[in-house]
Amino acid sequence: MRRPPTIIDVASYAGVSKSSVSNVLQGKRTVDETIRKRVLDAIDELGYRPNAGARYMRQRSKVLGVVVDDLTNPFHAELATYIEAYAAKRMHSILLVVTGSQLEHQSSRVRSLVEHRVAAMMFLSAPGKKALELVGPEIRKVFVGIRMAKELSIAVDDSAGTSLAVEHLAALGHKKIGFVSAMLGNDPNVEAARFKGYQHGMRVAGLGVEEAHLLREVGARNSEPSPNYQEILKQFLGRRNRPTALVAALDRVALEIISAADALGIRIPESLSLVGFDDITIASHSRIALTTIAQPMKDLARLVVDAAIDGPSAVAGGKPPASIFLPPRLVVRRSTAQAPTKR
Amino acid sequence: MRRPPTIIDVASYAGVSKSSVSNVLQGKRTVDETIRKRVLDAIDELGYRPNAGARYMRQRSKVLGVVVDDLTNPFHAELATYIEAYAAKRMHSILLVVTGSQLEHQSSRVRSLVEHRVAAMMFLSAPGKKALELVGPEIRKVFVGIRMAKELSIAVDDSAGTSLAVEHLAALGHKKIGFVSAMLGNDPNVEAARFKGYQHGMRVAGLGVEEAHLLREVGARNSEPSPNYQEILKQFLGRRNRPTALVAALDRVALEIISAADALGIRIPESLSLVGFDDITIASHSRIALTTIAQPMKDLARLVVDAAIDGPSAVAGGKPPASIFLPPRLVVRRSTAQAPTKR
């Protein structure tokens, strides 16, 4: 048989009408047990699989769109994995588009999603305005790990996370605590929130924020570490009055800091403490052993999928769109230690 | 307007028949320029997007299925990114399913792909027999980075890769070169091919393969490193007569070896040289600096997508299904060094 069997083939094979087959497929209770069995056997015999495309012409699609700028980002890859897993549990499929850094390409990929009439779109990275306008109000939008004004965002409490980081460092006796976020693609709002948490943490600890301890110039969004990022970092770390501890806006940045520090002979944690953010898998490797702020990825995934399928009200109690923030968790490893004693 | 506009809405708005709209959409040259413009304007005005599901009932689907067991595996994530990018360039979308380690779940995810009538399925991980049988002959199957008998497989030349690794180590004066592959999920055939390349490399170098220098017990497939994997590794590395150099079947295994060696105080590369396989992103980090065998991921992605869209004959000259193997590349970093002088 060249082409896959249709519901009609099943019906005629089972000697019933296609309506009955459909009823069996839909799990309707009104169908007689003997007929149900005949249909089930026919399906099995013919290897029939319902055509999802045809089905979605009459029913709500069970496909969820995921848009991410860079799957190579371990945090995104891990989050996407959890999302797919939970979506599958809820009988939904994932149409994945990765947009890369080019804005036009982004629109084209998002357009593809709307043409597929996905039930909802989940954004792991902030889309451009153009791309966002494409999607229209009939398709549900949920933002994960990033913040989008006027839209439902589900994320870790970024500010609380960096506050936690500062608190941890302050408890270790650090006074000169810096913050670096530059040039590694992430949502600007997220960066801002994490910086805010850092500021807040400093205030609570009774510490002052010095401009010289900050590295925040924002480069191209959604981009790989630029070749000269290491140089910038080295210059920052090479300063006479450099911080004794650093809060990195993401683990990826922390990884770069480690490289720069190594190159400069600055020992971590002996003479520089470092806290990351995200707790990507490699952070736990013995060579890295990064103290970091872990995101509750499974909860994030569950909530975002629920919101995508059931609507915002299913996860947000009040009047959506309201954002919901989950608590972060400090994971202490070996990149942080007691502040060096004053020389 | 509650529901998205259809081709009929566009037609009536433009004052033409739906056929003309369709013709414009299909890029037919036969349509009058003035009508084409009217249609295009109407589309723009209404924000019309063709319904892909409905379209695919008459045309070949432009959705490609990707099945992977674990997106957390950096090699898979990177490969998937390239695949999506090239598929997009060819105007196709990616329906992604991640199967995890459970076999039944695997079938369910693959079933979902066939119900969506994807144009082709691309396997980044070896599926179980059950899952494979589900998919039937009308859906094209391509295997990437793994080997499947009787099917089109596109992969790096695994044997050549590990041979390269051995050659590199032998050139550095190593005699006792081991091979470890145990317990980190991968296709058994791939493991076998890489081991074969190791053996061949040893033979060419005039070196003998000793059983004691091998760690190949295969644990659960498709699984995360088990908790006691470190223990096994430490025991292996702690032996009196351990190899002075190791070929790891994948970078992920190499990462584990590094941890174990560190824990034992075995210095890399001074007293143990190590070569990985895949060249995942983290391998280039200064703390890891892993000498490894790089796969031509972009070429892999391009070929597999072409094969998925155009059929096996588009990439394989002869009579498909034939497998095609791409040459690997040795990337030398700092995990390999001259063999320690005999004591």
Place this chain on the structure above:
DNA sequence: TTGTATGCGTTATCAT
């Protein structure tokens, strides 16, 4: 060149 009619596989409505 443009419009009309039909089919694609499924669900949903409505008689029976």
Place this chain on the structure above:
DNA sequence: ATGATAACGCATACAA
């Protein structure tokens, strides 16, 4: 409880 039939949105063969 079951079956006939009308949508669903689009492409295509054919007629005009």
